[in-house]
Amino acid sequence: MWNDLLTLIWIIIKIVLVIVPLLVAVAYLTYAERRVIGFIQGRFGPNRVGIWGLGQPIADAVKLFLKEPIYPARSSLLLFLLAPILSMAPALVVWAVIPFAEGWVVANINAGLLYILAMTSLGVYGILIAGWASNSKYAFFGAMRSAAQVVSYEIAMGFALIAVLMTAGSTNLQDIVLHQQGGVLHWYWLPLFPVFVVYWISGMAETNRLPFDMAEGESEIVAGFHVEYSSMGFAMFFLAEYANMILISALAALFFFGGWLSPFEGIPLLGSLFGWVPGVVWFLAKVFFFLLLFIWIRGTLPRYRYDQIMQLGWKILIPVTIVWIILIGLAIEFRMPPWFV
Amino acid sequence: MLTNYLPILLFMLLGVAIAAVPLIINRIIAVYKPNPEKNSPFECGFPAFEDSRIPFDVRYYLVALLFIIFDLETAFLFPWAVSIRDIGWFGFFAMMVFLAILVIGFIFEWKKGALEWE
Numbered sequence: 001m002w003n004d005l006l007t008l009i010w011i012i013i014k015i016v017l018v019i020v021p022l023l024v025a026v027a028y029l030t031y032a033e034r035r036v037i038g039f040i041q042g043r044f045g046p047n048r049v050g051i052w053g054l055g056q057p058i059a060d061a062v063k064l065f066l067k068e069p070i071y072p073a074r075s076s077l078l079l080f081l082l083a084p085i086l087s088m089a090p091a092l093v094v095w096a097v098i099p100f101a102e103g104w105v106v107a108n109i110n111a112g113l114l115y116i117l118a119m120t121s122l123g124v125y126g127i128l129i130a131g132w133a134s135n136s137k138y139a140f141f142g143a144m145r146s147a148a149q150v151v152s153y154e155i156a157m158g159f160a161l162i163a164v165l166m167t168a169g170s171t172n173l174q175d176i177v178l179h180q181q182g183g184v185l186h187w188y189w190l191p192l193f194p195v196f197v198v199y200w201i202s203g204m205a206e207t208n209r210l211p212f213d214m215a216e217g218e219s220e221i222v223a224g225f226h227v228e229y230s231s232m233g234f235a236m237f238f239l240a241e242y243a244n245m246i247l248i249s250a251l252a253a254l255f256f257f258g259g260w261l262s263p264f265e266g267i268p269l270l271g272s273l274f275g276w277v278p279g280v281v282w283f284l285a286k287v288f289f290f291l292l293l294f295i296w297i298r299g300t301l302p303r304y305r306y307d308q309i310m311q312l313g314w315k316i317l318i319p320v321t322i323v324w325i326i327l328i329g330l331a332i333e334f335r336m337p338p339w340f341v
Numbered sequence: 342m343l344t345n346y347l348p349i350l351l352f353m354l355l356g357v358a359i360a361a362v363p364l365i366i367n368r369i370i371a372v373y374k375p376n377p378e379k380n381s382p383f384e385c386g387f388p389a390f391e392d393s394r395i396p397f398d399v400r401y402y403l404v405a406l407l408f409i410i411f412d413l414e415t416a417f418l419f420p421w422a423v424s425i426r427d428i429g430w431f432g433f434f435a436m437m438v439f440l441a442i443l444v445i446g447f448i449f450e451w452k453k454g455a456l457e458w459e
Contacts, residue, residue, distance in 0.1 A: 011348045068372050073380040088360035096352040107348040136382035148401050151408040158415035165422040227383050232367035307458035314456045333433050
């Protein structure tokens with residue numbers, strides 16, 4: 001009895017230890033994005049609240065809490081309230097299976113990758129329901145566009161993850177990382193390079209980031225599916241988007257860049273020199289790099305046209321991944337060293 | 342075995358709570374003065390002149406249908422991908438036949454113009 005209670009408390013502590021840093025990271029990612037894009041465009045970005053503007057995310061949160069919630073008269077109120085929750089909750093819940101270092105995971109389940117795919121797929125319901133329940137034309141068109149886009153790129157992403165799965169031979173995320181042991185050249189980015197590119201592009205499309213942000217398209221459909229939301233409802237969609245960005249970056253690090261493994265592994269001098277660095281530091285460093293890449297791409301590329309997005313997803317990414325899956329299958333059947341033994 | 346999934350259940354409860362509680366707090370502490378103008382749907386300042394439950398492009402349905410087919414395909418590929426080292430050449434070719442049929446279907450859709458947006 002007491003033992004059960006203790007395990008329960010321990011689990012809750014672990015969950016809090018994941019969620020709280022995640023929410024802080026999400027808040028500061030919004031700050032980092034505005035700041036970095038500011039510098040890319042030759043301006044300062046937010047720099048008034050606290051030193052270097054570091055208080056900005058807190059000020060934003062307080063402001064959003066105090067803003068008036070608006071429930072449009074013709075909306076379906078229940079669905080209208082459900083949509084932000086349905087966006088935010090899966091974006092948090094996925095983190096249950098992400099290993100931050102060996103053994104540092106809330107739930108070490110065998111179907112880890114399946115669970116991730118299932119949870120990330122739920123996000124599209126939030127978008128669709130928000131667009132439909134708002135009963136506004138802009139929201140509706142934004143939701144339709146966004147749902148079609150997310151769903152299209154989900155296939156490319158699913159295929160890309162299957163290539164990872166074939167190489168690792170396991171859906172457990174820890175096993176996938178441990179299978180990449182042995183230095184930078186053993187990480188999957190090298191044998192699965194085209195798959196990594198497909199994964200990254202579809203990851204950006206899945207999170208509705210620029211250059212694929214047709215869902216919002218500020219200059220044409222104002223804000224897309226969340227145009228009718230104010231205050232916290234809007235904040236939830238916003239936070240979910242950023243939480244998903246961090247997730248896509250973390251998955252890129254886990255699946256293609258060796259998760260918590262040191263990049264100097266196997267190199268004579270450097271390997272022992274950096275041997276003391278804990279795995280979680282490497283993991284976070286990789287995640288930061290990919291987050292910066294997200295922001296960098298946003299600051300560099302213009303928005304795609306909608307028909308081009310759909311063509312890219314269906315006519316390029318999906319055929320590329322199918323071909324690569326077949327090639328990997330052959331490589332595994334021939335037991336090609338070092339990755340496919 | 343199932344005890345591994347207990348943290349996930351707890352995580353889900355907590356995740357929903359974290360998403361829902363700010364909405365409730367916001368409703369309680371923020372000003373709330375609705376009026377008909379404020380609650381009308383946004384249409385660039387004009388009063389909305391018709392309901393937004395309107396017909397939309399049939400291609401969205403087409404994308405949804407294609408998605409179901411290909412998503413099912415991923416679901417079939419999952420167990421195959423995990424066990425490909427154990428099932429040998431027979432398993433490999435069995436999946437190749439399955440993939441070939443799907444690819445033929447895919448080419449058919451492509452030629453029919455189901456993937457065109459203009």
